Amino acid sequence: MTLDFRHHPAVTLAEVAEAAGVGESTVSRVLRDHGSFSNKTRDRVMEAVERLGYVPNRIAGTLASAGSRLVAFVIPSLSNIVFPDVLRGASTVLEENQHQAVFSVTDYDPEREEALVAAMLAWRPTAVMLAGFEHSERTLKMLRASGCRVVELLDLDGTALDLAVGYSNRAAGRASAEFLLKRGYRRIGYVGHDLDRDTRAGKRFAGLSEALGAAGAPLTDREIHAGGSSVESGRLGLERLLARSRDLDAVYFSNDDMALGGYFHCLAHGISVPSQLAIFGYNGLDIGRVTPQPLSTIRTPRVATGRIAAELVVTNAPPQVVDLGFELVEGATA
Amino acid sequence: MTLDFRHHPAVTLAEVAEAAGVGESTVSRVLRDHGSFSNKTRDRVMEAVERLGYVPNRIAGTLASAGSRLVAFVIPSLSNIVFPDVLRGASTVLEENQHQAVFSVTDYDPEREEALVAAMLAWRPTAVMLAGFEHSERTLKMLRASGCRVVELLDLDGTALDLAVGYSNRAAGRASAEFLLKRGYRRIGYVGHDLDRDTRAGKRFAGLSEALGAAGAPLTDREIHAGGSSVESGRLGLERLLARSRDLDAVYFSNDDMALGGYFHCLAHGISVPSQLAIFGYNGLDIGRVTPQPLSTIRTPRVATGRIAAELVVTNAPPQVVDLGFELVEGATA
DNA sequence: CCAATTTTTGGCAGCGCTACCATTTTTTGT
DNA sequence: ACAAAAAATGGTAGCGCTGCCAAAAATTGG
Numbered sequence: 001m002t003l004d005f006r007h008h009p010a011v012t013l014a015e016v017a018e019a020a021g022v023g024e025s026t027v028s029r030v031l032r033d034h035g036s037f038s039n040k041t042r043d044r045v046m047e048a049v050e051r052l053g054y055v056p057n058r059i060a061g062t063l064a065s066a067g068s069r070l071v072a073f074v075i076p077s078l079s080n081i082v083f084p085d086v087l088r089g090a091s092t093v094l095e096e097n098q099h100q101a102v103f104s105v106t107d108y109d110p111e112r113e114e115a116l117v118a119a120m121l122a123w124r125p126t127a128v129m130l131a132g133f134e135h136s137e138r139t140l141k142m143l144r145a146s147g148c149r150v151v152e153l154l155d156l157d158g159t160a161l162d163l164a165v166g167y168s169n170r171a172a173g174r175a176s177a178e179f180l181l182k183r184g185y186r187r188i189g190y191v192g193h194d195l196d197r198d199t200r201a202g203k204r205f206a207g208l209s210e211a212l213g214a215a216g217a218p219l220t221d222r223e224i225h226a227g228g229s230s231v232e233s234g235r236l237g238l239e240r241l242l243a244r245s246r247d248l249d250a251v252y253f254s255n256d257d258m259a260l261g262g263y264f265h266c267l268a269h270g271i272s273v274p275s276q277l278a279i280f281g282y283n284g285l286d287i288g289r290v291t292p293q294p295l296s297t298i299r300t301p302r303v304a305t306g307r308i309a310a311e312l313v314v315t316n317a318p319p320q321v322v323d324l325g326f327e328l329v330e331g332a333t334a
Numbered sequence: 335m336t337l338d339f340r341h342h343p344a345v346t347l348a349e350v351a352e353a354a355g356v357g358e359s360t361v362s363r364v365l366r367d368h369g370s371f372s373n374k375t376r377d378r379v380m381e382a383v384e385r386l387g388y389v390p391n392r393i394a395g396t397l398a399s400a401g402s403r404l405v406a407f408v409i410p411s412l413s414n415i416v417f418p419d420v421l422r423g424a425s426t427v428l429e430e431n432q433h434q435a436v437f438s439v440t441d442y443d444p445e446r447e448e449a450l451v452a453a454m455l456a457w458r459p460t461a462v463m464l465a466g467f468e469h470s471e472r473t474l475k476m477l478r479a480s481g482c483r484v485v486e487l488l489d490l491d492g493t494a495l496d497l498a499v500g501y502s503n504r505a506a507g508r509a510s511a512e513f514l515l516k517r518g519y520r521r522i523g524y525v526g527h528d529l530d531r532d533t534r535a536g537k538r539f540a541g542l543s544e545a546l547g548a549a550g551a552p553l554t555d556r557e558i559h560a561g562g563s564s565v566e567s568g569r570l571g572l573e574r575l576l577a578r579s580r581d582l583d584a585v586y587f588s589n590d591d592m593a594l595g596g597y598f599h600c601l602a603h604g605i606s607v608p609s610q611l612a613i614f615g616y617n618g619l620d621i622g623r624v625t626p627q628p629l630s631t632i633r634t635p636r637v638a639t640g641r642i643a644a645e646l647v648v649t650n651a652p653p654q655v656v657d658l659g660f661e662l663v664e665g666a667t668a
Numbered sequence: 669c670c671a672a673t674t675t676t677t678g679g680c681a682g683c684g685c686t687a688c689c690a691t692t693t694t695t696t697g698t
Numbered sequence: 699a700c701a702a703a704a705a706a707t708g709g710t711a712g713c714g715c716t717g718c719c720a721a722a723a724a725t726t727g728g
Contacts, residue, residue, distance in 0.1 A: 012715085014715090024715080025677075028716060028717095053476070056456050060713070060715040062683090063684065063716090065715080066683095068393065078418045078425070084413075088439065092439070103435055105425045121389045145389075232620060290566050292602040351708095357709075358685080359688095362687095370704095371707075394686085395685050
């Protein structure tokens, strides 16, 4: 019960050429506006294209020439707003430059990443965009052998294969620690999600712990939620953490979602923020600017990351690492 | 300054055949596990594949056979969480079935939609997924002529081209109105974003107004933000609305983002919810369950929409409309 | 007006693969 | 051991397009 019976096989360039009474290469030249042809010919061709409803077949076009103009994104998640933001930044640039975005989601699993990179490479993309620097040996080997551009996103703490665009998570962790210390907090806790899978969150945690340790105020306690990040696990995580360590004066969350959960817990339980407990997040989501007290956090250039990455790819820029930095937002919760 | 000098042109199937000492068709059969071949041959082929680092070229494969196994998403936005959610639901199913997702973003602009659909069709996708039923004449014509499956998502109020998966926005608007009326609210306001562009939000608004009108408690006032939806414009919108109409007892927001903004405005200004002002949203975001008072809203099956849509496509189901319904969440804000 | 350009045009190989068919090899049954 | 059936394998014609080259048509200059 397919619908195929409704349809003629798609119109081909040869049929357009026939209908317009010109050669195939002429049609091809007109459609790509490449090479020379008379106005009269162009009109005839365009008329036939219009009349037959011709849509060029890029599969064939790509095979015959070079460059698929496909950009593959292999991202860990779509729940974490970071990645839709990156896609958003990239997609504008890609569309302006007649590229298409293909994506798949690894769910933070390196094995899936490997399989998905292989599947993506089968499309001979112009570039593959990945999150971070941690990839399996085989993934790296495939990417190197593929000949397509590779962009590693959202991280700077590691060695880039080709292009990298992002900011240092480790430095962000340190900056957060220094801010909290400067404000006088000394008993600092951590509420986060799965650190091993989300290696960037892991690096922030490392930066935080390191800076706190160096200042003689090591992390007091931590509560780690096994799954992904969410507002709910932030709230729950804080509740559990406080049940164990009542005398914390600040909590660093693995990101703003988690931090908002923590903030809501405080609102609901009459814990005064920041006087009783300070809250600090990461990402600088818009929502954090509109909460009754603006969230103290680090704003990351997620959309810009996608945009710059796409720009480097479409301009075929030489290998380089672009540090987009981050901005500490003082907010009112810490 | 490209990197091309690093690379041999990619390994081809012919080279693998040569290296394994078998024919091309044999390699093809082994790799696709289709047709028959001896174990010895399979091992020889796989060894050569491994050794040469061969990655099949799907561009060529698709051209030679049929079915790109590409599914194109032409979505209005990535900022509105609805669409990442749909993509998330679909991508799991697609990956399990060896399909790839391609997407582009229209920014709610029908002309861009038209151009992007054309660009997508050039890849001869298995299916094109679109938001809603409102498309330009030319878009519809192209889709009909393309011969690929078309899935219209997240709406039910209109005529489907082929497949449709979603829920009735109009009914959701009505249900919200009925709930608010049942709770005794009579002076109801609306805060929303651009209704003309987001036609689904427009249909919810229509359903709401209609039901309120029918019950003899027509909408009291409304405040429309010209751009997209956001927490911030929700907050601002409510502030403006209240400045004009002080005696509202409930406000319906075009979605949960907007509603959260409104809720935060109330929290920040000591407006007691719901006794002084009730707040009602749409979408049923997770965050709304964790706010100090759970948000009253309508939970929509966004991820399921993506999942079901993908399932219909990979199983090549006959044309049909799937109503996934929605669920009214009473919450504590209305 | 004619030769020397320049512009416009068409033919066709080939991109890397799969589908189809023919052929060879192996297995089976008697 | 031999014919018949089954399994395994290879050759090759496209899929629809682009790139290259040669040919034809239009333009230019003296």
